Amino acid sequence: MLLDRFRDHLDEMQLPAAPALAAVSGGPDSVALLDLLVRAGVPSRAPLTVVHVDHGIDPSSGRAAELTQRLAAANGLPYECVRLALGAGLSETDARVARYAAIDRVRLARGAALVFLGHHADDQVETVLMRALRGSGPGGLAGIAPRVGPYVRPLLPYRRAELAEYLAGRDLATWTDPANRDPRHLRSWMREVLLPRLESRLPDVRERLLDVARQAARNRRAWNAVLEVLPGLDTASDGAAFSVAASALAGYDSALGAAVLIALGQRAGCTIGDARAARVLRLVRSGRSGASLPLGGGWSAELAFGRLRLVPPAECPDAPMELEPDGVSRWGRWTIATRTDIAPADHARVAMSAWFPAAPLAVRSPRPGDRILPVKGAGHRLVVRCFQEARVPRSRRTSWPVVESNGVVVWVPGVSRSGALIPPVGSEAVRVDVSHD
Numbered sequence: 001m002l003l004d005r006f007r008d009h010l011d012e013m014q015l016p017a018a019p020a021l022a023a024v025s026g027g028p029d030s031v032a033l034l035d036l037l038v039r040a041g042v043p044s045r046a047p048l049t050v051v052h053v054d055h056g057i058d059p060s061s062g063r064a065a066e067l068t069q070r071l072a073a074a075n076g077l078p079y080e081c082v083r084l085a086l087g088a089g090l091s092e093t094d095a096r097v098a099r100y101a102a103i104d105r106v107r108l109a110r111g112a113a114l115v116f117l118g119h120h121a122d123d124q125v126e127t128v129l130m131r132a133l134r135g136s137g138p139g140g141l142a143g144i145a146p147r148v149g150p151y152v153r154p155l156l157p158y159r160r161a162e163l164a165e166y167l168a169g170r171d172l173a174t175w176t177d178p179a180n181r182d183p184r185h186l187r188s189w190m191r192e193v194l195l196p197r198l199e200s201r202l203p204d205v206r207e208r209l210l211d212v213a214r215q216a217a218r219n220r221r222a223w224n225a226v227l228e229v230l231p232g233l234d235t236a237s238d239g240a241a242f243s244v245a246a247s248a249l250a251g252y253d254s255a256l257g258a259a260v261l262i263a264l265g266q267r268a269g270c271t272i273g274d275a276r277a278a279r280v281l282r283l284v285r286s287g288r289s290g291a292s293l294p295l296g297g298g299w300s301a302e303l304a305f306g307r308l309r310l311v312p313p314a315e316c317p318d319a320p321m322e323l324e325p326d327g328v329s330r331w332g333r334w335t336i337a338t339r340t341d342i343a344p345a346d347h348a349r350v351a352m353s354a355w356f357p358a359a360p361l362a363v364r365s366p367r368p369g370d371r372i373l374p375v376k377g378a379g380h381r382l383v384v385r386c387f388q389e390a391r392v393p394r395s396r397r398t399s400w401p402v403v404e405s406n407g408v409v410v411w412v413p414g415v416s417r418s419g420a421l422i423p424p425v426g427s428e429a430v431r432v433d434v435s436h437d
Contacts, residue, residue, distance in 0.1 A: 002163075003036060003040065005158075006040055006154065006155075009154060009157060013147070013152070016113060016114070017046045019111055020046060020047070020048050020049070021051045021103065021106060021107055021114070021115045022048055022049070022051070022077075023051055023118070024052055024118075025175075026068050027064075027118070028160075028163060029118035029155065029163060030117075030118035031071065031172055031173075032155070032163040032167050033117075033118040033154070033155055034050065035170060037116060043075070043076075049078040049080060049110055049112065050075075050078070051081075051106045052065055054081060054082070055095055055099065063175055064175040065083075067173060068081070082102040082106060084098055084099075109330060111330055116152050116153075118155055119153045119155060119156060120158050120159065120160055121158055122159055122160040122191075122206070123144065123156075124210060125210060126187055126191055127144050128212055128213045129190060129194075129195070130187060138216045138219050138220070139263075141212055141213065141216035142216035143213040143216070143217070144156065145217075148269050223266075224266065226260070227244075230260070231248070233245055233248045236307075240311070240312070240396055240436065241268070241309040241395070241396070242267055242309070243309040244307065245306065245307060246303060247306065249284050250285045254278070257284075258274055258281065261277040261281070262274075262277055265295075265310060268312070269312070270299040270310050283301060283303055283308075284308050286303075290302075290304060292394075292395065298313025299312060299313065305391050305393065311393075320362045320363065320404075321362060321363050322362050323361040323432065325340070326338055326340060331363050332399050332401075334437075336432065337432070338361075339430075340428060340429070341355065341430075342428065343428075343429040344425070345425045347375050349374055349376065350417075352413050353433045353434075354410075354413070354432050355422075355429040356405070356410065356432065357421060357423040357430070358429075358430065359421060361403055362403070362405070363401045363404075364401070364402055365398060365399070366383055368384075370382070370383035370384070370409055371383065372410075372412065374416050374418065374419065375417045381416070383402065383409065383415075383416070386416040390414065390416075392414075400412070400413075400415070401434060403432065405421055414434075
């Protein structure tokens with residue numbers, strides 16, 4: 001029974017019991033995913049929100065939004081619809097990028113740790129074939145990973161026909177996007193034209209392509225393990241970027257260096273091919289600290305404080321955000337919690353917690369010329385200088401929170417606490433705790 005196998009598969013994935021989104025397009029795959037998640041008991045372990053992205057490409061897409069809203073309501077789940085109004089003529093790639101960006105905005109706003117997606121085994125077949133035709137290397141031929149960051153794909157072991165049978169048995173309505181059968185789109189052409197023709201000559205071609213994906217995935221896992229055992233490489237993550245020791249990487253020959261960078265990119269979620277790897281190696285060997293190189297999709301490679309960092313796209317709110325005296329807020333990829341607490345006798349200059357007397361507090365991005373009076377310091381200092389001393393790479397600073405009160409910088413979490421707004425020892429104060437995803 002599919003439900004039993006799905007439940008066992010979820011257990012094997014060892015996912016955290018944390019708030020999650022289920023991305024539901026209204027198509028058969030995502031509708032089956034939502035129903036399986038509910039029947040497997042996922043909402044009983046952690047909050048689950050249904051999110052639907054209406055691209056606004058097809059005139060009938062409104063019906064998909066209505067369907068997904070009904071499904072969410074029938075299962076007693078919160079629902080959020082993001083309408084993009086992209087219009088006709090958009091490429092598959094652009095539509096996908098816009099969809100993921102919209103989902104990620106909802107994920108961050110709701111503090112969700114996971115996003116469930118409905119990709120299945122036949123999607124894997126199409127992905128491997130498409131990447132092979134485009135000349136992808138071994139990393140790309142591994143196809144769709146079961147989990148990348150917050151994105152989880154628990155349907156990958158199951159075929160489209162199996163999911164269709166499950167839907168029929170559950171008598172669940174679905175909506176089919178006309179674009180999924182439009183041969184003008186490469187993936188649709190492969191699904192509707194190319195694969196059926198290949199199967200007429202090679203009946204087991206889908207299983208062969210899945211074998212290619214499994215072999216390439218083993219290769220990818222092996223290189224991921226190599227990142228931990230190469231002497232001196234010192235692979236690490238600071239919560240915002242993955243990095244390795246630049247000196248070790250610079251000493252590798254081009255083939256090994258490229259393989260390490262491709263594996264590091266796969267771990268981080270950034271696609272690095274041979275050409276990009278060669279450019280990154282030149283950056284590393286230049287030794288120019290502070291230099292960076294764009295890698296596409298908002299990603300960049302940065303050389304900072306003796307390390308090569310793969311930096312994801314910055315996510316920084318446009319406007320300052322007022323902090324409530326008691327509550328939890330999201331600011332970009334940061335979580336800011338405030339509560340009433342007794343003020344301590346000592347206030348560390350570099351810490352992720354700080355206490356303040358009752359006063360208006362706001363969080364914002366750093367600004368050029370920002371200054372702070374460090375606690376127990378002798379005078380005001382530029383915040384940028386404090387970042388440098390705390391060894392915060394340049395790429396992270398624009399999305400780092402700065403706490404101010406009435407226009408005065410009073411705290412840069414993990415970097416510098418101001419001597420201003422120090423509450424009396426033992427008094428009732430507002431405690432602010434900051435953490436990064």
